[in-house]
Amino acid sequence: MPATLYDKLWDEHLVQTEDTNESLIYIDRHYLHEVTSPQAFEGLRHKNLRPWRLDANVATPDHNVPTDRGDAFNAESIKDQVAKIQVVELDKNCNNFGIHQFDITSNKQGIVHVMGPELGYTLPGMTIVCGDSHTSTHGAFGCLAMGIGTSEVEHVLATQCLKITKLKNMQINFNGSLQKGVTSKDIVLHLIKLIGTAGGTGHAIEFSGSYIKSASMESRMTICNMAIEAGAKVGLVEVDAITLDYVKKHSNLSDLIFSQACEYWETLKSDSDANFDQTINIDVSKIKPQVTWGTSPEMTIDFDAEIPSQEDVDESNHENLLLAKAYMGLDGSKSLQDLSFDKIFIGSCTNSRIEDLRDAASAIEGKKISKDITEAIVVPGSGMVKAQAEDEGLDKIFIEAGFLWRDPGCSMCLGMNPDQLKPYERCASTSNRNFEGRQGNLGRTHLMSPLMAALTAINGKITDPS
């Protein structure tokens, strides 16, 4: 029977299906971080259990770590005493249970979804889970990857399996070539605008089409990363030469093992006659740079379009629109160009990879950030990204323009560390969620690409990238 990529990955990892229709799926890779793991380790201790298979697990602290660490920093140096407890607890748990961790002092530490692939821990065809919804990122490698809750983190540690029911299949074909100034971030924001934040609920989304076939691994990761913002906990891209080239560079598999694995990896694509429950075709050549105006990622418009008013939406959506506009302080603003920005954040598991930093740097080289911007920060996704950017001299471009060049972590994407918005500050952000209070209590977030965020830093306002 013809199968989708998701079907194939499901069958490959299916341990058993119970009468209840729930299935046990074998997990190849489990990433852990400091925020969603402590209660899971506590659960293991309570039940007197050890992790099922140690080498399936890789840990790193990322969510609440400070990003102005500099040299000679360790967990004890964290000033926020509550955050420090979590980072120290991760150290203890990894040491006690024997789990491999890239700790806060490691030059490879980083956002788990940036660090994993570049260190070769993400390999095509794996099942990958992590107590973080942006685990969908790894689907870019033809992996079945999804975020899980803390009870499931404990379950995977204890049993190496996840107990779930099968999702439906959705296919999004992105065809065509991008206009100048348009990036993978704009493509995925456009999709979320189109299908809504619940559009992919209950589905695994496979991204395909001529645009995806030509896209870099970094771009594919950005798109799969935000599948969850379209409601789908799983995003996928088939394995092709671009995938294999990346894996060859980033893993340390011997040539023999690599070529053996390639035979299998090359089968990781949907059959041409596979059946999807839903298919959507999108011509990417028509997409303009996208920016969010509201408090949900679906509240997205073309950068030069008018901010919607009540007449533009169904009556059932009036309340949502009014609440979002009030929160975002948009009274009297017709378009995004009318807004003045206070802060710029370039980073997060969506957009902190080397390609993102190159994009942003290209827009600011030789320029200075606007005097209206009180703070502009660049937070590389990992120690490896940071080192590479410094090799390429990108750090100097950012610093000379007036940006702060930071150490890796999730940072202002979710404001668990000191990088936060103050009430009513408006931020141009390359992250993934513009929820109320996400970047700081009463802060106002506008999601956009690294290129658009860099231009906003220079001009203090949203501007035309072409």
Add this chain to the structure above:
Amino acid sequence: MSNSIIKGIVATFDRDNIDTDQIIPTEYLKSIKKFGFGDFLFDGWRYLDEGRLDMTADDRSKNNDFILNKEPYTNAKILLTRDNFGCGSSREHAVWALRDFGFKSVIASSFGDIFYNNCFKNSVLPIKLSKEQINHLFEVSNFSPVSFEIDLLKKELKYKDDSSYMFDVKDSLLDRIINNLDDVDMTLKHEKHIQAFEQKRRNQRPWLFDYSN
């Protein structure tokens, strides 16, 4: 102990897409405990000041217009809302906060996938109904406080003495709530089967094992 009946005051949240950052902001995710999140539920809407993990509801300046700060909703057991409740992050803290506040059930037209799963691990019952049914429940609840009664065995939501809706939920998930089942214990009954599967995989896909960098 069997938990087959849920009965209590209904608090209404008339908006779509209430995300897990609204249910509990990141500040409180710094806890390493599994309990004690009730005071931080809907923190951004419930209080006028900014809180910290070491504060309690009594230390805070309350937003008296917010439903959970008004009687009798301080004792609400059932939350009624619209579309896509619990979208966003995977944080189980969102369910812990609802549970610790006292909520036993959330009724919505749809839920975020990860949130929905997390509910059943913590004895909070998510109930999906059609948009029309949700509209009707809002009409019933909007003017004065009401109580609903949910029968988990019959899968029935009684919203008036003589009116009810049947709801659909997987028996195995419901079972977790009714009988307080633990997934780890249940899965480990298949230990041998998992071991055999793993051994086969180790032979077939050797690159997945003992990998280090």
